[in-house]
Amino acid sequence: MIAMRLITGRLFFSLFTLVLVSALIFIAIEIVPGDVASRILGRDATPALLASVRERMHLDVPPVERYFNWLGNIAFHADFGRALTSDQPVGQIIAPKVLNTLKLAAVAFLLYLPLALIPAALQALHRERPLDHGLSVINLVLLSIPDFLLGTILMILFVVNWQWFPAIAGLRDTASLGQFLWAVTLPALTLAITMAVYASRMLRDNLIEVLDAEYIRMAELKGLSRLAVLLRHALPNSLIPTLNVTALNLAYIIGGVVIVERLFTYPGFGSLMIDSLQLQDAPLVEATVLISAAIYIGANLLADIGAILLNPRLRRAS
Amino acid sequence: MFASRSRTLLAAGTLLALFATPALAADRCVKFAVPERGGESSSIDPAVAFNQGDFFNVGALYEPIVWIDNNLEAKPLLAESWESNPEATVWTFHLKHGVKFHDGTEMTSKDVVWTYQRILDPTTGVAAKELAFVKPGDVSALDDYTVQFHIGAPLAEFPLLIGNKFAYISKAGVGADELAKKSYGTGAFKVENFNPSEPVVHFAAFKDYWEAGYPKAPCIDLVSISEIVARAAAIATGEVDVATNMDPSVFAMLKSNPDVKLIPAARGTVLMLAMFTDTAPFNDVRVRQAMKLVVDRQAILDTVLLGYGFIANDNPIALSSADAFRSDPIPRDVAKAKQLLAEAGYPNGLTIDLYAGDVATGLISLAQAYQQMAAEAGITVNVNIAPTETYWDDVWLKRSFAATAWGARPTASALSIAYRSDAKYNETHWKNPEFDALLDKANSTLDPEERRKLYQEANKLIAEDGGAIGPVFATLIAAVRTNCDGFAPHSDWNRVDVKSLHCQ
Numbered sequence: 001m002i003a004m005r006l007i008t009g010r011l012f013f014s015l016f017t018l019v020l021v022s023a024l025i026f027i028a029i030e031i032v033p034g035d036v037a038s039r040i041l042g043r044d045a046t047p048a049l050l051a052s053v054r055e056r057m058h059l060d061v062p063p064v065e066r067y068f069n070w071l072g073n074i075a076f077h078a079d080f081g082r083a084l085t086s087d088q089p090v091g092q093i094i095a096p097k098v099l100n101t102l103k104l105a106a107v108a109f110l111l112y113l114p115l116a117l118i119p120a121a122l123q124a125l126h127r128e129r130p131l132d133h134g135l136s137v138i139n140l141v142l143l144s145i146p147d148f149l150l151g152t153i154l155m156i157l158f159v160v161n162w163q164w165f166p167a168i169a170g171l172r173d174t175a176s177l178g179q180f181l182w183a184v185t186l187p188a189l190t191l192a193i194t195m196a197v198y199a200s201r202m203l204r205d206n207l208i209e210v211l212d213a214e215y216i217r218m219a220e221l222k223g224l225s226r227l228a229v230l231l232r233h234a235l236p237n238s239l240i241p242t243l244n245v246t247a248l249n250l251a252y253i254i255g256g257v258v259i260v261e262r263l264f265t266y267p268g269f270g271s272l273m274i275d276s277l278q279l280q281d282a283p284l285v286e287a288t289v290l291i292s293a294a295i296y297i298g299a300n301l302l303a304d305i306g307a308i309l310l311n312p313r314l315r316r317a318s
Numbered sequence: 319m320f321a322s323r324s325r326t327l328l329a330a331g332t333l334l335a336l337f338a339t340p341a342l343a344a345d346r347c348v349k350f351a352v353p354e355r356g357g358e359s360s361s362i363d364p365a366v367a368f369n370q371g372d373f374f375n376v377g378a379l380y381e382p383i384v385w386i387d388n389n390l391e392a393k394p395l396l397a398e399s400w401e402s403n404p405e406a407t408v409w410t411f412h413l414k415h416g417v418k419f420h421d422g423t424e425m426t427s428k429d430v431v432w433t434y435q436r437i438l439d440p441t442t443g444v445a446a447k448e449l450a451f452v453k454p455g456d457v458s459a460l461d462d463y464t465v466q467f468h469i470g471a472p473l474a475e476f477p478l479l480i481g482n483k484f485a486y487i488s489k490a491g492v493g494a495d496e497l498a499k500k501s502y503g504t505g506a507f508k509v510e511n512f513n514p515s516e517p518v519v520h521f522a523a524f525k526d527y528w529e530a531g532y533p534k535a536p537c538i539d540l541v542s543i544s545e546i547v548a549r550a551a552a553i554a555t556g557e558v559d560v561a562t563n564m565d566p567s568v569f570a571m572l573k574s575n576p577d578v579k580l581i582p583a584a585r586g587t588v589l590m591l592a593m594f595t596d597t598a599p600f601n602d603v604r605v606r607q608a609m610k611l612v613v614d615r616q617a618i619l620d621t622v623l624l625g626y627g628f629i630a631n632d633n634p635i636a637l638s639s640a641d642a643f644r645s646d647p648i649p650r651d652v653a654k655a656k657q658l659l660a661e662a663g664y665p666n667g668l669t670i671d672l673y674a675g676d677v678a679t680g681l682i683s684l685a686q687a688y689q690q691m692a693a694e695a696g697i698t699v700n701v702n703i704a705p706t707e708t709y710w711d712d713v714w715l716k717r718s719f720a721a722t723a724w725g726a727r728p729t730a731s732a733l734s735i736a737y738r739s740d741a742k743y744n745e746t747h748w749k750n751p752e753f754d755a756l757l758d759k760a761n762s763t764l765d766p767e768e769r770r771k772l773y774q775e776a777n778k779l780i781a782e783d784g785g786a787i788g789p790v791f792a793t794l795i796a797a798v799r800t801n802c803d804g805f806a807p808h809s810d811w812n813r814v815d816v817k818s819l820h821c822q
Contacts (some may be wrong), residue, residue: 032708035688086514089799093515096515151695152547155547155548155551156547156571157553158552158585159551159555160550160551160554160555160571163555166552166555166556166557167543167548167550167551167552167555167557168541168548168557170517170541254504262544263545263548264548265517265541265543265544265545265548267515267517267544271544274544276708278707
């Protein structure tokens with residue numbers, strides 16, 4: 001019961017945060033100097049021309065009225081409005097980009113699992129030995145490299161020097177699965193490494209803690225091999241805190257794709273976000289930011305619910 | 319004997335290879351990379367072109383009546399020839415015969431009249447503003463191949479100005495909705511179905527193009543790669559054949575690559591620091607001169623642009639142009655600068671705020687280099703970096719000392735757009751009646767030599783009295799694979815000529 005109440009509370013709180021975020025985005029866009037009309041007309045804007053463009057784009061309606069129209073349409077009709085620059089429905093523009101980003105994220109996640117698990121397991125098994133220290137150093141180095149630099153380094157090594165992968169990850173829709181995987185390897189790897197370094201550090205410490213537990217010694221005394229002990233007994237129990245990190249990593253992807261998609265010219269959600277910001281296309285910016293916020297809040301919510309459900313004290317109370 | 323025979327054999331082999339190569343390796347589709355396509359808002363309609371991808375589209379699909387070449391001179395394109403009355407107020411253009419639009423119909427004067435009337439309508443786009451000297455009613459067709467413009471005031475450079483970057487001829491009667499989806503031009507390439515969200519735009523050669531033997535390439539695939547590192551990587555590995563807008567950050571990586579050549583444009587964008595001449599301390603001409611004298615032009619060219627550019631003499635006209643007032647760089651003179659500052663009442667130097675934004679390659683580095691150079695004369699410059707996205711809206715024309723950049727333009731428009739007393743973009747608040755009179759006189763002087771002298775005087779006035787510190791021109795640099803030929807970036811980044819481009 002406590003768990004149920006806690007979860008309902010979290011849900012309500014998340015929804016409230018989302019509405020708050022929507023208002024903040026809207027206000028931020030209003031405050032930013034220059035609107036899409038002046039962006040389209042550029043240096044050549046005259047007041048009369050600006051007024052006519054603003055009228056065409058309904059920018060002359062009072063902001064508060066526009067906000068509630070906008071929020072209402074999203075909440076009740078899942079309608080994000082029309083993009084100002086291209087006059088296309090925002091939903092239609094965003095949907096294929098989100099799909100592209102999901103594909104990229106899926107590949108990144110597949111690479112993330114071994115990149116996080118294998119070094120952590122090796123380190124835990126060779127605790128305080130050269131292998132452990134060596135991997136720790138590598139981990140720390142990667143941890144301190146920001147994703148845009150990591151992506152650039154990977155590009156210079158794998159694209160320019162060795163020519164293993166293409167520089168442009170964006171392909172026509174007609175590309176085969178093999179071509180797609182080949183093209184997205186580098187951006188996915190950049191995302192995967194950035195996520196894995198955190199998880200790997202955490203997993204190593206958890207594994208070491210679990211490996212010291214009595215039931216592990218019991219398993220060893222039973223005569224199980226080290227690998228079996230690790231896979232069957234230690235890993236499942238040390239994964240729980242790591243799941244939390246993984247949920248947060250999902251939220252990281254939203255920020256990460258902005259940089260990685262731009263660097264590798266991938267036509268996804270992140271690239272769209274930059275484009276719409278540069279064009280100051282308000283409905284598109286608002287929709288993309290709102291969706292990112294929703295994913296971020298959703299990932300945190302999942303992490304919270306996971307923690308609540310996995311917490312034995314709360315479980316027992318219900 | 320043996321040696322000579324083997325040499326003959328070798329020569330024969332080489333000859334064979336020479337003949338065989340073109341037959342074996344047919345010219346293929348060219349992959350062309352530009353930095354920005356604007357995504358959903360990109361367009362193939364010449365009247366609303368906005369960013370580099372748009373201007374590529376327009377340049378490949380459409381043609382103007384007058385082409386502006388790399389030396390910024392007017393050359394015939396869809397108009398074969400033109401002439402004016404002695405007052406330079408009535409201009410008559412004779413169109414080329416037998417030019418076909420992409421739909422197979424012939425281009426005639428009614429299409430030219432229609433195009434100008436469309437772009438001169440202020441609700442269409444910004445061309446009306448740039449072509450303010452013509453009204454829609456000034457354009458008329460005398461017969462199928464003759465178009466006449468009656469303009470209010472004399473304008474000796476009319477042919478140059480009418481070849482504006484938006485003035486690309488499209489088929490009469492075709493409106494914005496259709497122009498957004500399909501090309502209705504006379505250009506060497508055509509697009510059948512344009513979709514702004516596709517990552518690649520496919521340009522097919524136009525079979526009925528008026529100039530025999532063109533275009534050289536069977537097709538061009540246009541991609542947009544925003545990040546400079548990715549663009550450089552793509553050209554380094556041959557993923558694309560041409561990549562525009564290379565900047566100093568990747569020269570080192572590309573210079574050592576034997577498969578890539580870096581090709582600079584003939585003219586460039588002038589990078590400037592603009593002072594308001596009506597605001598203290600810049601309202602004293604001695605202060606302005608001192609601020610200009612501290613500049614080491616060669617050092618700025620070498621450090622800010624790594625040598626890829628040209629020196630400028632505080633005005634927007636290239637030193638190599640016949641309109642320039644001097645062909646050698648103005649030398650640096652810190653002692654003189656200090657003396658001028660002391661005379662102006664600043665014996666202990668002065669402190670000023672300079673605003674810069676990343677709106678043109680090298681602009682921020684220029685501000686930083688200037689800061690160092692000015693310090694030697696006792697001028698403390700505080701460099702403020704402003705956000706790129708809102709730079710033109712919030713900083714430019716609003717701050718009394720700000721970095722600015724102007725793309726290459728023909729002399730007449732380069733001088734009038736920002737330096738006339740009544741110029742809308744008078745970024746230096748400079749009002750000099752003598753300068754205005756020189757420009758007016760040049761506008762009504764049809765003799766090119768006479769006009770040239772007037773321009774030289776006008777340039778000298780900007781450099782000596784005006785408020786712009788202009789040390790260098792940054793040239794647009796394209797990276798091209800060595801197996802490609804027939805392409806150089808245009809002096810004006812808004813113009814693209816790809817009909818000779820081809821790759822093996």
